[in-house]
Amino acid sequence: MLRLRPFAALFLLPAILILPLSAAQTGPATAPAEGVTTLPPAAITPTPTSAVTPAAPGVAPTPALPSSTSAPAPVVPGNPVVPVPPPASSGSASETRATPQGTPLPEGSEPEKSVVQIITAYQEPNWAAPWIFDSPHFASGTGFLIDGNRIMTNAHVVAWTKQLLVRKYHDPQRYFATVEFVAHDVDLAILKVDDPKFYEGMKPLQFGELPQVRSQVVTYGFPAGGQQISYTRGVVSRIEVESYAHPGNRAFLAVQTDAAINPGNSGGPVIQDDKVVGVAFEGLVGLQNTGFFIPTTMVRHFLTDIADGTYDGVPDSGLQMVSLQNPAFRDMLKLPEDSKRGVRVDRVMDIPSTEKLIKVDDVLMKIGDYDVDDDSTITYHGNTVGASVAFDLAQNNSTIPLEVWRDGALTHVDLPVKVYHDDYAQGNQYDTLPPYYIYGGLVFTPLSLDYLKSVGSATTQSGGRELIYELVYRHLEDPGHWRPQPVVLSSILDNEVNANLTTRGQALVDKINGQRIDSLSDVPKAFASATGPFDVVEFMPDHHFEVLRHTDAQKATPDILSTYSVPAQSRL
Amino acid sequence: MVLPGHLIITTADGLNDQTLIRLQKQGGGLFSLGRLLWIDYQSNLAALTTDESDFWNGLTPAALADPVPVNGEVRIRRWNSDRLENRPGDIERMTVDNSALSFVSVPALKVDSTISGASSGEAVTQGNKLLGLASGQDSDVVTAVPSSFISFTVAARKKGTFHGLGYFDFTWEPVENPLALQYLGLPGPARGVIVKDTGLKPGVTSLIHSRDVILQIDGFDIDAEGDYADPQYGKMMLENLSSRQKWAGADCKIKVWRDGKEQTIDYQLPRADYSDELVPEQSFDHPPDYVLAGGLVFVKLSDAFLRSWGANWRQHAPFRLGYYEIDKVKPDRSEIVVLSGVMPARVNLGYEMLHDCVVQEVNGVKIGKLADLVAALKSPVNGFDVFKFAPGESMEMAVLDASKIDETNQEIMTKFHIPADHVLSGNAATASQP
Incomplete structure (x- = not known):
């Protein structure tokens, strides 16, 4: 894909x-x-x-x-976004039977x-x-x-x-x-x-x-x-x-x-x-x-x-492929002068099996049964289509034979492909209800595209831009600081235990009680680990922090859930 | 406004990139040739003069109010063609605000008035004294550079003690939650503000730490909202203490609560420069920097570049480029270098559609500023110039034949009427190889 x-x-x-x-x-x-x-x-x-x-x-x-x-x-x-033309036949039911x-x-x-x-x-x-x-x-x-x-x-x-x-x-x-x-x-x-x-x-x-x-x-x-x-x-x-x-x-x-x-x-x-x-x-x-x-x-x-009996999904090659039409680039990769074939691997995703077999600057000459042209296309049923189609034909956990030009020579690679789930939060999610955890009125939830759509987080606001960057670009640009499931303080259910907090939501959580938060499941553990009288929630990227009195927050949580008709403290 | 010593003081906004200044008095008559004495965009002030002695005839220098009154009626005056527009106003307050052309905070006089569009140095007067020069207007509230600040600036310029505006290179937040101070161990009633981010001045190790509580600056107690009691203007935000009778390089005594005890920090005010920001918000008086390499056009990311997407560029510009506006300079990255586009030529075939890509490396050299790219192009790898772009771009690498760069640059410069193949820090160069 x-x-x-x-x-x-x-x-x-x-x-x-x-x-x-x-x-x-x-x-x-x-x-x-x-x-x-x-x-x-x-x-x-x-x-x-x-x-x-x-x-x-x-x-x-x-x-x-x-x-x-x-x-x-x-x-x-009567106020359609897209003009809706009338049906092809607007007559009686019997009339609609007629072959158009x-x-x-x-x-x-x-x-x-x-x-x-x-x-x-x-x-x-x-x-x-x-x-x-x-x-x-x-x-x-x-x-x-x-x-x-x-x-x-x-x-x-x-x-x-x-x-x-x-x-x-x-x-x-x-x-x-x-x-x-x-x-x-x-x-x-x-x-x-x-x-x-x-x-x-x-x-x-x-x-x-x-x-x-x-x-x-x-x-x-x-x-x-x-x-x-x-x-x-x-x-x-x-x-x-x-x-x-x-x-x-x-x-x-x-x-x-x-x-x-x-x-x-x-x-x-x-x-x-x-x-x-x-x-x-x-x-x-x-x-x-x-x-x-x-x-x-x-x-x-x-x-x-x-x-x-089970749907797995379309597997991912784990490769970003780009056309390879520049003569100097082809020359640098030692491709034959008269060749017009080959798509260049521009990026290899963090899929171990793919990283092991394919390198950046590999040139895929053939994917499965399909020769690949230098404009990153194949000919599929007489149509010129993107080379990714050749991968999309494969089922999950299958292997795709590749002809690869590497270091000036042709080699053969059997690339195993699997369904990729790690970018799930960057797309629209369905079927699974969003997880959350509430403590002292503070509502924590994983950062996702769906969350950003819900809150209408805008690119014009620095907070919104931080959230979007964290979701989409952090793992690419700053993998050392990447978190598998960034967590946001989504909102605060008002109560006297949190009334003085200046952060009211849409804030990226860095640490709670000194513990780094890599995913939502870390949040309850971090609150449970409090050793002093306070719970301290630290945010990114500006080192802002909020403080709750631990015993008060713990005690107030059931009342807050009741006040706001929240059926459960968490859905993890 | 004319000041003593054949000096005309005005706002810097609008004088940027000027090539000719002409002065006219009384709303008409012949123009005199003006001359810029000095200009400071950070504080939004400029001084002009003219060598034509006749110009000064009939002009009486204005007196500057210092201190500035904090209430009362004022007049706002400007020449509107040949008519002197003279609008009434009321002083609202003296406060601290972002400078019109900079990220630094400066004192600001707020005046309610029915005048419209006052932002070009209109004179705010009371009696026969100048209270300020208008620098911006939001609805009925005019912001003016106060005369006390003008007076201090003019005197410093005259004495040669002007070193540019200083600022506190940290961000802070008011203390709304007393538990935060309890957590930090500060006894007594809520006071001071809590430091968030530090080290905003690149290359300088900030003496102020995150989670310090700023208690006092130069003897002025800081309250929980971040204000101090100014002897002349009452409650003022602590940022005013970075420009109150001080310039960059001046010392401040900052008392902080750190690690459970009070400490006094000898803090030196860093100078405010546009280059302190990863994406400079202004770039005046020189053409934009760029480098042309085989048709690939590289620029330094700036607010001016982002504004090429229009007034709503935050919505329209590529997200990542816009994001860098809120990111910080790092030791190895003082600028973001962007491949803005490709001027088509035979050697860059296949790259025509590349644009707005963030450059990370060229010929194996990490690119932290545009000048790095120029240097890197001098060392091709096995005869190739290899450009690496940031992960996530539509193409993360491009290669050109280094031996054809010079020839292609000349061809493109001729074809597209480009006078130089690179401009760095305002200096154009026609050397074929940058």
Whole structure:
């Protein structure tokens, strides 16, 4: 996979925003991942924080950036962020059965019978006050039946769901569904419906291959603007590695189409020749006729992964690769003069198995079965795509054969690849409730992208910049001071034991009672280790500290929890 | 304002990068050629004169109020074309504020007035005395450089005892939590302030330590809010004691509570320089420093560079570059060197899209300032110039053929109309190899 540095994108690049496309009324706040290009200063069009605006029904909200001070706002009908075109057919249900004119569907095929609307009731936690949950919201997306009585959809359609209902084509009944598998990294999920009646009259859709650029595709879904199924037709515009907005810090192969893909289309099939060639999942704000679907390359990867009953994820090569087109650089690495092949390893991540086998300045000439060109691309099914795709085809714990140019000679390396979790906090997190620990009214929680989004920590404030730097850049620039899980004093629940504290939240914790805090689990241990009458909390980077009277803070904690209706002192 | 001795005092703001100064009196008539006598951006003051003797005819030097009254009505005057604008105001207070052009704290006179946009040395007067020169305005509150400070500065300039503004190279916080003082073992009622960060002056070992409690400076007791009782102006923030009748290099007696006992520190005020900050907030009177190497353009990170992203650069500039504004100088890193962009040429093929990358090493030499890069380019590695950028950049290394740098620089300078291949500390050079 291509790893992304979310904050670089958050603050530099979002001239265009990538949105998941569930028809969320107030959907999950999602950070846009790194965009296509880095623009020179004059050309950079920043994302105003006011982009977090009320969304119309069926319109995904603009991502809430850490610099934003507002949370996703409630629905304001008739004031869409993204204009929602009417469905392809706005007539009666029977009329919508008709095959859209000009589509490449063969006669008699009725894929729409296998397409369902998914209605989710979801509730997100508040990362700044982790024991609190936002109000439940409702949103809708699309799914489709595949082999094994499974419904495929996007992960972002079912994220934080509390209840899932599915509605079949031409069937007023709603069926309860549950999530069987979810892959947040590739934004895919599998649902199950227990009621056997649900499957009556439905045929599983079959998957096709990667479509050709300029070929026609048709999307099926339940986008905003109407109640019935909608079809839109378009061509495959290009096939490239794109950022996946749902995880926020991952990029995989994606297909761009000019077929209208709108909020509510999420999870719907994109069909060509009666076969599913992709799953609609995101669009770009600010560009016209630009929707994206997840190609079957990634869908098959997901299905293969879950065959053993567990989803592992897409493994990471642990390599940052860059093009190698400069003649002097190629000369320095002693590459043959007439060669136009090879991508240079620019950085090796701290994955021991990778660090052992690959070095910076290695040149990857071949990844798996794919020759690599000097512009960091491979040819995949006739398309020029990023070389990272060759790694993304591998399953977790597999080995990828590499042809490596090193020290002026060709060598062979079998690189084991595993799923990388260490940058979890830098992306959007799902399914696991945010941990916290409360002592004397002081609320401690791990630093994460979700936390920054919750508090709206701004780049214009020095405190906000410290938090962002700690999360994203500290381990890169200052590994000696890196902490596995930086902890923040998120907020303070007011009480007389903490009334005189000057720090009220959003502060990075350095030490407690003299003990370095590397992760949240260190916090209760450090408070328990107090030997004197005081608890001392030290902050970074300016040596500020706060003092509590230990016995008072201990004694007050249960009352504080009760006063503020906090169900438990910790979730570690 | 005209002062005795054919001297015109004004604010420095606006006189930066000047190439020609002309003076006009009474809002009209012929201009006289002005001459800058001295300028100090840190304190935001400048003195002008003219060698044209006729100019002084009919001008009466102003008297400077010292001390400055702390209440009463004032007038704020300025020439508005040929009309003397004369607005009323009320003294709000004397206080301590950041200088208009610097990070240092200086005394500031606050005046309520209906005048608008007063920030260019407008005269604040009471009766026939000058109380201050306007240096900024926020809503209806005008900030002025007080006449007492002007008077002290002018006298020091005259006597040759001016050594620049000094400052306390530590940050502190008021004591709102009495437990903090108890923890530090300070007996008695809450007093003093607690030191947070120290060593803000690069290259100087601060005599003040983190967690010292500042109890007294030059005999003035410091209260828990960080104020002292000024004999002339009442409660003033302790920072005023770094500029009250003192310049950089002057001694201060600072009484601190440290390690359970009182200690008196002989503290010497460091001089405030823009280079004290990792990202200098100002750079006046010389062109921006840069180095061109085979089309790769390297600059020193500065507020001026960051402002090229516009007024809201903190939101728009690359995050990491903006972050350095709140980071500190380190012994081996006095400047952040940035590859700002690439001017396309055959030798830099493949690097066209690189921009705003933080430079860490060149030819194996750690880059702590732009001059290091110039030196490093003199020692290519096996015929190659090797540039390493900070981890996390889109590309962490670039290589150029060192033998083609000179030729390429000349080609680029001709093609893009660039007069010199590098400018360092304001000195342009046309040498082909920096």
